[in-house]
Amino acid sequence: MVKKAFWVTLLVCIWLSFSLIWFTPAAAAFTEEQKLLLQSWRIVNQAYIDATFNHQNWWLMRQEFVKKPLRDRDETYEAIEEMLSRLDDPFTRLLRPDQYRSLQVNTSGELSGVGLQINLDSETKLIEVVSPLAGSPAEAAGIKPKDLILEIDGVSTKTLTLDEAASRMRGQIGTEVSLRVQSDSQVRTVKLVRDRIALNPVYITLDTHTDTPIGYVRLNQFSANAAKEIAHGVSKLEQEGAEAYILDLRNNPGGLLQAGVEIAKMWLEDSTIVYTVNRQGALGSFVSNREILTNEPLIVLVNQGTASASEILAGALQDNDRALLVGQKTFGKGLIQSLFELPDGAGLAVTVAKYETPNHKDINKLGILPDWVVEQEPISFAQIGTEADLQYQKAIELLNDHTAIAKAS
Incomplete structure (x- = not known):
């Protein structure tokens, strides 16, 4: 009986020793940047609508991205954005702090800009207009639903995320922004002066x-x-x-x-x-x-x-x-x-x-x-x-x- 107890104790000690080796502080500790990336990964893992994650191994993707050298917050954001891009879903996206605050304002108060609601077409990858807001500079300029925004101040929207495009069109009241707009087969340049956009709905x-x-x-x-x-x-x-x-x-x-x-x-x-x-x-x-x-x-x-x-x-x-x-x-x-x-x-x-x-x-x-x-x-x-x-x-x-x-x- 004593002998049996000894072997059980020995096995437990061996298991604990291996556990301690496996969970060494160096292996278990993550940097603040890694923690932010992993939290983003977990949110998508638990909530995203597509259980196949666009037919990709989401667990292996976690392993891939956590090994990246995340030296500062910008690199972490870029890694999160790259990870989310693998889902091929323009609506699932990172909102950097200024973008997140802007979105909260957009659904509760007022903002300054040109008054365009936009969407990223999942097939063409082009920025298209959902609608101009009533009484906005965009509406006054004749921009209409389904128009394509090709450039913002000379920057091709093919290089921008949905939120980056929206951010470039917002700005201080009275400042000007130039949009290259395609309506059907017609392409034109529209210069808009940003204004306060009233959101009384x-x-x-x-x-x-x-x-x-x-x-x-x-x-x-x-x-x-x-x-x-x-x-x-x-x-x-x-x-x-x-x-x-x-x-x-x-x-x-x-x-x-x-x-x-x-x-x-x-x-x-x-x-x-x-x-x-x-x-x-x-x-x-x-x-x-x-x-x-x-x-x-x-x-x-x-x-x-x-x-x-x-x-x-x-x-x-x-x-x-x-x-x-x-x-x-x-x-x-x-x-x-x-x-x-x-x-x-x-x-x-x-x-x-x-x-x-x-x-x-x-x-x-x-x-x-x-x-x-x-x-x-x-x-x-x-x-x-x-x-x-x-x-x-x-x-x-x-x-x-x-x-x-x-x-x-």
Whole structure:
């Protein structure tokens, strides 16, 4: 018995000695730069939507990048960016501290720049316009959805990440930036003067020039205060006597998913708003289960600049027969990103899920087709709601024809 105990003790001692050799301080200790890289690797490892990591061995990639000589923070950022680039997903990206702060401002307050929402096309690798913000220098210059930004101040955008391109277009009010823009086959140089971009996301008015008093609600972006502003605006229009509504989501590039869900709840009663699908294929959903703001008829205006959270809202209203969609096919961004803050103030945007409309339509790269397709050349901010706005005029026509429109039951 004593002998047996001796061998067990001996084996345990041998195991401990090997453990101590394996986990020597030199092997276990990582530099601060390595720790930042490894934390970024872990976030993607746990959250990224594609379990194959673009058909690459993510563990071996960890080993590869942690061995790189990371002598300062810039080299660490470059290593993280190179590691993420292997995923071939422009939406999963490192946000350096200034970029991360800018993104937070973009969804909550105001900024200065030219007022362009942009996207990196995953196939062509070109920077394309999702939409210009209403009243911005970019809109005034006639830049429109699907235009390509080829150069920024003479620098080819093929050499820039999405966030680097956005950062180059931001800047001090009154300063100038030169963009080389391709519209269809036409290429032109546009000089823009940066200005303060107001991010108050909602504009409302009561249109009384029609048979039916119509509440017009334009939503420019799904920022943190969007739901509150929509609720306030619709309540005001109800008090003013609105008997029907137009919700304008044209050139709305999206924003916060939760804001889109909260706004959908204001129009939908006991309905599924959106399904989310994670990398395990598990379905989650957001459901409306509270009192709606109004049950009056509703038309939603959409176009090629209607993207992301805008498409979630438009798809929910269309699939639940709560509204008719009028305009042009939407942009087609059906992926959801989460933001993760890193210890040094940088952040990671990681694609964590895709979404499907209530009827299980996957709209990524496909978009949503309106119930009434009305093609329209780009119009200026000042022309919205006028005779030149053919999509708005079609909405008015449908709302005046009370048999043709969707209304809450």
